[in-house]
Every structure is written in C-alpha cells, then in structure tokens.
Amino acid sequence: MSTALPGPTSPPSGHAVEAALRVAEAGGPLDPREAEALLAARGLCDGDPLDRLLRVASAVRDAGLAAAGRPGVVTYSRKVFVPITTLCRDRCHYCTFVDTPLQLARAGRTPFMTEDEVLALTRDGAALECKEALFTLGDRPEARWPEARQWLEAHGFASTLDYVRHLAVLVREETGMLPHLNPGVMTADELADLRPVAASMGMMLETTSRELFERRGAVHFGSPDKDPAVRLQVLEDAGVAVVPFTTGVLLGIGETPADRIESLLAIADVARRHGHVREVIVQNFRAKPRTAMRGEPDLALQEYAAALAVARLLLGPDLRVQAPPNLSATDDDGAELALLLRAGVDDWGGVSPLTPDHVNPERPWPHLADLARWSAKSGFELRERLALQPEHALDAQRWLDPAVAPAVAALAGPDGLAVQGRRPVGLAPRRPAA
Ligand SMILES: O=c1nc2n(C[C@H](O)[C@H](O)[C@H](O)CO)c3cc(O)ccc3cc-2c(=O)[nH]1
Ligand SMILES: C[C@H]1O[C@@H](n2cnc3c(N)ncnc32)[C@H](O)[C@@H]1O
Ligand code: MET
Ligand code: SF4
Numbered sequence: 001m002s003t004a005l006p007g008p009t010s011p012p013s014g015h016a017v018e019a020a021l022r023v024a025e026a027g028g029p030l031d032p033r034e035a036e037a038l039l040a041a042r043g044l045c046d047g048d049p050l051d052r053l054l055r056v057a058s059a060v061r062d063a064g065l066a067a068a069g070r071p072g073v074v075t076y077s078r079k080v081f082v083p084i085t086t087l088c089r090d091r092c093h094y095c096t097f098v099d100t101p102l103q104l105a106r107a108g109r110t111p112f113m114t115e116d117e118v119l120a121l122t123r124d125g126a127a128l129e130c131k132e133a134l135f136t137l138g139d140r141p142e143a144r145w146p147e148a149r150q151w152l153e154a155h156g157f158a159s160t161l162d163y164v165r166h167l168a169v170l171v172r173e174e175t176g177m178l179p180h181l182n183p184g185v186m187t188a189d190e191l192a193d194l195r196p197v198a199a200s201m202g203m204m205l206e207t208t209s210r211e212l213f214e215r216r217g218a219v220h221f222g223s224p225d226k227d228p229a230v231r232l233q234v235l236e237d238a239g240v241a242v243v244p245f246t247t248g249v250l251l252g253i254g255e256t257p258a259d260r261i262e263s264l265l266a267i268a269d270v271a272r273r274h275g276h277v278r279e280v281i282v283q284n285f286r287a288k289p290r291t292a293m294r295g296e297p298d299l300a301l302q303e304y305a306a307a308l309a310v311a312r313l314l315l316g317p318d319l320r321v322q323a324p325p326n327l328s329a330t331d332d333d334g335a336e337l338a339l340l341l342r343a344g345v346d347d348w349g350g351v352s353p354l355t356p357d358h359v360n361p362e363r364p365w366p367h368l369a370d371l372a373r374w375s376a377k378s379g380f381e382l383r384e385r386l387a388l389q390p391e392h393a394l395d396a397q398r399w400l401d402p403a404v405a406p407a408v409a410a411l412a413g414p415d416g417l418a419v420q421g422r423r424p425v426g427l428a429p430r431r432p433a434a
Contacts (some may be wrong), residue, residue, distance in 0.1 A: 012037035017049050024056045024313060035261045038310050042302050044339075050302055050309075057309035057344030064317025065346060068391070070415065074341065074375050075320070075385040076368075078418070079132035079350035080125030080177070083358045084164060085112045087148050088138025090184075090223035094253055094285050097359050098138055101147035111141070111151040112160075118167050119174055121355070126175040126424045128353050131411050132199075132387035133177040135164055136359065139184030139225040161190050168197035172407050176424030180246070180350075180387040185225040188237040195243055196401035199408055200388040202246030203238075204281060205231050208266055209259040219253045232266060239274025244392040244399050248281025248322065251307055260307060264314045271319060276399075278389040279320040279347055282311050284327055301328075301336060305343040312344030320347040320389060325371055326363040334374025341378045347385075383417050390416025 012020075020034035021041065030038070041049035065071050086099040104111060113121075122133050141148035142160055157163040161183060168179040178199035185203065186194065194201065206220070208228045213220040220226035238245045249263045264280075271277035284304045312321050323345045328336040351365050366374075372382040386408060392399040393408055394416040400408060413419045 012040050014049075017041055021049060021052050021056075024053065030313060032258070032261050032265065035264075035310050035314060036257045038313070039257045039260060039303075039306050041306050041309075044302065050306055053306060053309045054339075054342040054344075057312040058342055060312055060317050061321070061344040061346050064319075067317060070383070070390075070417075072380055073383050074346050074348065074380040075383050075417065076325075076348040076371065077132045077180075077350045077385055077387055078128075078130045078368075079134045079180070079352050079355075079387070080122055080130045081350075081352055081355040081358050082113070082118055082121060082133055082135050082167075082171075084118070084135055084137040084167065085141055085148065085160065086138055086358075087111055087141035087145050088184075089140050089144035090138070090225050092223050092226060093219040094250070095359075096361070097136075101145050104147075111145070111147050112155075112163060115167065115170060118171065122171045122175045122177055125352075125354050126177055126426075129421060129423050130352065130354065131178055131384075131418055131422075131424050132350060133168075133171045133175075133179050134182060134350055134387075135168065135179060136182040137164070137184070161186065161194065165194055165197050168194070172197070172404065172426075174426045176407055176410065176426045178387040178404075178407055178411065178424075182246075185230055185234055186237075188241065191234075191237055191241040191243055195241060196403040198243075199386065199400070199404055200244040200246065200392070201238065203231065203234055204248045204250055204283070205235065205263055205267060206250045207253065207255045207259050208232070208263045209255045212254055212259075232270070235267070235270045235277070236274075239270055239276045242274075242399060243276055244278070244388040245276045246279050246281065246322075247277055248283055249311070250283050250285050251304065252285040261310070261314070264311050268315050268319075271315070277319065278391055279322050279349075280311065280315055281322045281324070281349060282308050282345075283324060301339065305339050308340060308343035308345060321345050322347040322349045324349050324357070324360075325351065326357055326365050327360060330366050330370070330374070334370070334377060337371075337374045338378045341375070341380060348382075350387075384420050385417045386411055392416075 016037040017040055020037040023034055038053055041053045043050050086097055088098045142152055164183055171177055181198045181201040212218045213227055247267055267280055321344055323340045325348045375382040386393055393412045396405040411418055
C-alpha cells in the first residue's frame with residue numbers, strides 16, 4: 001500500500017498550525033503537539049500564521065516585563081569574555097572554540113591563561129565599565145590531555161574547576177567584576193564549591209536529544225559532557241544549590257522539532273521548581289553564513305523566530321528569553337533584531353566593548369549605541385543588567401553567598417539592574433594592622 005500515514009517527522013498540516021494558534025491566542029496552555037505545530041508557523045504579512053504567533057509571544061513578554069516593573073525594557077550585560085582554556089575533553093561538531101595541545105603549542109600559547117593575563121584583561125574591562133567576567137572554557141580538559149594535567153599540577157591546582165575558582169576570587173577582589181561561570185558540566189560538589197565565588201553560573205542544555213549523543217557520527221557523539229541526562233542533572237543540582245543559573249537550547253544541530261519542544265519543556269520544568277533559571281538562551285547555530293539578503297527575511301530566520309516565540313510561550317512571562325544579537329544579521333539596520341523582539345525576546349545577553357565572542361569569533365558584537373537605537377526603533381529601552389537577573393540580585397539573602405553579595409550590591413541599583421556608567425572597583429589593599 002502506498003498510502004503513507006503522517007509519520008513523526010511529517011510537517012504539521014496547516015490545520016494543526018491553525019488549531020494550535022487558536023489555543024495560543026486564547027491564552028491556553030499548549031500541549032507538546034500544539035507547541036510543535038507552532039514551530040512550523042510561517043509568513044510575516046498581517047494575519048499570516050507566524051505573524052499571529054509573534055503577536056501572542058510579544059503580549060506574553062510584555063505582560064512579564066510589566067509585572068516585573070520594567071515595561072518595555074530589553075537588557076544586556078556589559079562583559080569581558082575570559083576564555084581560560086580552549087582545551088576540552090569533548091568533541092562537539094559545531095564547536096570552533098576548542099584547540100588541541102599541538103595547536104596551542106604551535107601558536108606559542110599555554111594550555112591555560114595565566115593569572116596575569118586574566119587580570120590584565122579584566123582590569124581593562126573594568127576600566128570600560130564592564131561588570132561581568134564571563135569564564136567560558138572547555139570541559140574538564142585534564143581528563144583527556146596530559147598537557148592540561150601537567151600545567152595544573154605545576155601551578156598547584158587539583159583540577160580546571162579548582163583553577164576557575166581561584167581566578168574568580170582573584171578577579172572579584174582585584175577588579176570588583178562579577179564572575180559568571182560557564183565551564184560546562186559541574187557536579188553537585190563542584191557547584192557548591194563555586195557558588196561563593198560567582199554571581200551566577202550557566203550551562204546550555206543544548207538539546208535533550210539522545211540520538212544526537214548516541215548515534216555514531218552525530219554532533220554530540222564522543223562528547224561525554226553532552227549526554228542529555230548528565231546536563232539535565234546539572235540543571236537540577238544547580239537548582240538545589242540555589243545558584244542563579246543561565247541555560248538554553250542550541251538550534252540547528254540536527255535536532256527534530258519534537259526535540260526542540262522537549263528541551264524547552266525540560267527547562268521550563270526545572271526553572272519552575274527551583275526558580276534559579278531566570279534567563280534562557282535560544283541560540284541559533286547556522287553551519288553556513290546566510291547569503292546576504294535585503295528586504296524579506298528568509299525562511300531560516302522565520303524558523304528561528306518561530307522557535308523563539310514558542311520558547312516564550314512555553315517558558316511564560318516571568319523568564320527572560322535571550323538571543324545573542326551578534327548571531328543575527330545587523331546589516332539591514334536592525335531589521336532582524338526587530339523580528340527577534342517581536343518573537344518575545346527581552347534580553348540580549350552579554351555584549352562586550354572589549355573582547356570578541358570567542359565561541360563565535362566571526363560574529364562581532366554590535367556597538368552598544370546601535371543596539372540601543374535598534375531596540376528603540378521597536379519601542380524598547382536598552383538597559384544594562386548585571387551578570388544575574390534583577391530578581392536574583394534583589395534577593396541576595398537567598399541567591400548569593402555572603403562572600404559575593406557585596407560585590408553585586410556595589411554595582412546594582414534599587415531596581416536590581418546595573419547602575420549604568422559605574423565602574424567596578426576591587427577591594428582596597430589591606431593595610432597592615434596598627
Ligand atoms: O559571548 C557569549 N556569551 C555566552 N554566554 C554568556 C552570556 O552572554 C551572558 O554573559 C550571561 O547571560 C550573563 O547572565 C553564555 C552563558 C551561559 O551561561 C551559557 C552559554 C553562553 C553562551 C555564550 C556565547 O556563546 N557567547
Ligand atoms: C557556550 C555555548 O555556545 C554554543 N556554541 C558552541 N559552538 C557554537 C557555534 N558554532 N555557534 C553557535 N553556538 C555555539 C553552545 O551552546 C555552548 O554551550
Ligand atoms: C565553549 S562551549 C561552553 C562551555 C562548555 N564547554 C560547554 O560546552 O558547555
Ligand atoms: S564542550 Fe564546549 S568547548 Fe568542548 S567541544 Fe563542546 S562546545 Fe566546544
């Protein structure tokens with residue numbers, strides 16, 4: 001028989017999209033099938049399915065910002081990117097961040113940034129009013145590379161995370177900047193050890209797809225830290241440890257629409273139970289740079305907008321949905337960013353006036369003046385936030401260790417956002433006792 005029934009990979013029918021849109025427009029909760037149908041919404045003309053979806057997503061976002069006391073505000077964090085090591089035990093196929101010890105040696109680089117390098121970089125950042133030090137690095141390189149083990153041992157550190165801890169203390173004490181730690185998988189013990197030295201931490205869930213981890217040749221095959229069960233456990237442990245936490249999904253790495261929904265629902269669930277996740281990154285991976293296009297945004301962009309809008313609906317009004325502004329085209333005077341705002345985005349994440357995005361080095365940051373202007377064109381005021389969301393900053397008793405709370409308080413305004421223009425300062429040098 002040749003009558004093919006719609007399989008799990010068939011695109012949803014126009015009817016399914018329409019039915020799901022009606023549920024969304026009525027403010028009803030979406031079941032996973034309906035959410036998946038909405039991922040296929042397309043068309044940006046008035047009344048087209050995607051246009052209708054974006055309207056609902058905008059309304060949910062607007063209600064959340066109003067409830068948070070900052071209607072019409074889109075935030076960013078002024079940061080310095082500190083790539084402590086590009087050695088990693090994993091082999092994610094999309095990653096251009098990693099190096100091998102041989103590549104490092106040929107480039108005359110050490111396996112880890114030295115204390116002096118980290119301090120020079122963060123001092124420059126502090127002088128430019130950057131308030132976040134983003135520590136992003138390869139996962140547990142000592143488990144794979146003798147060069148990493150030897151360097152750590154020679155410098156007196158038990159592990160990469162032990163060195164991260166040391167550097168986070170140094171940076172906070174010397175510059176007053178707030179560490180955000182993004183070192184990959186952490187155990188419950190490691191989370192507890194690192195909590196007193198960080199304003200916040202993060203780790204992208206990426207995807208819940210087991211297939212992408214287990215199938216030979218798939219993007220996460222051979223990357224033990226990308227086992228979805230392990231990553232879900234980190235999100236859970238971070239909640240139990242009361243750590244302000246950033247996570248998110250990476251789109252376009254071979255996951256199915258159903259995987260996208262499952263991943264977003266897993267994040268929504270852990271965030272609801274613990275309250276530690278208040279910002280969710282929806283990051284678009286595109287293997288090939290899009291051909292430059294004027295006018296009508298192309299389908300890949302519409303697919304991304306639909307995913308952002310569905311993320312907004314599944315995560316609800318109280319979480320910030322973050323899209324990195326450097327991963328969209330900005331040659332068209334911010335038209336793509338305007339579309340992301342229509343899709344329910346309310347946070348641009350970290351933006352640096354000093355360092356490149358080492359994960360996406362070919363994508364420069366927009367100038368902050370441009371980002372502010374483009375946001376304003378969509379009716380949004382761009383405001384600087386700290387490395388953690390205002391709700392966490394304002395409830396320091398619960399969310400911050402006493403060792404790091406004063407550094408946050410020194411940079412936060414009464415609304416929990418950053419005091420714009422304030423320069424972080426380190427601790428005064430200790431005076432000898434009289
Ligand atoms: O510049 C970047 N910042 C990244 N950030 C940092 C982000 O830009 C902000 O610093 C945080 O949102 C601060 O709250 C991440 C943070 C995480 O916790 C998890 C993943 C990322 C990913 C990136 C990234 O690819 N590039
Ligand atoms: C720091 C985070 O950046 C994301 N990441 C890693 N490589 C890429 C890439 N080429 N493009 C976009 N995002 C990427 C992953 O989600 C990782 O967890
Ligand atoms: C450069 S990737 C970001 C940190 C970590 N290696 C991870 O993949 O989660
Ligand atoms: S774990 Fe992070 S650094 Fe390592 S290969 Fe994967 S994305 Fe790159």
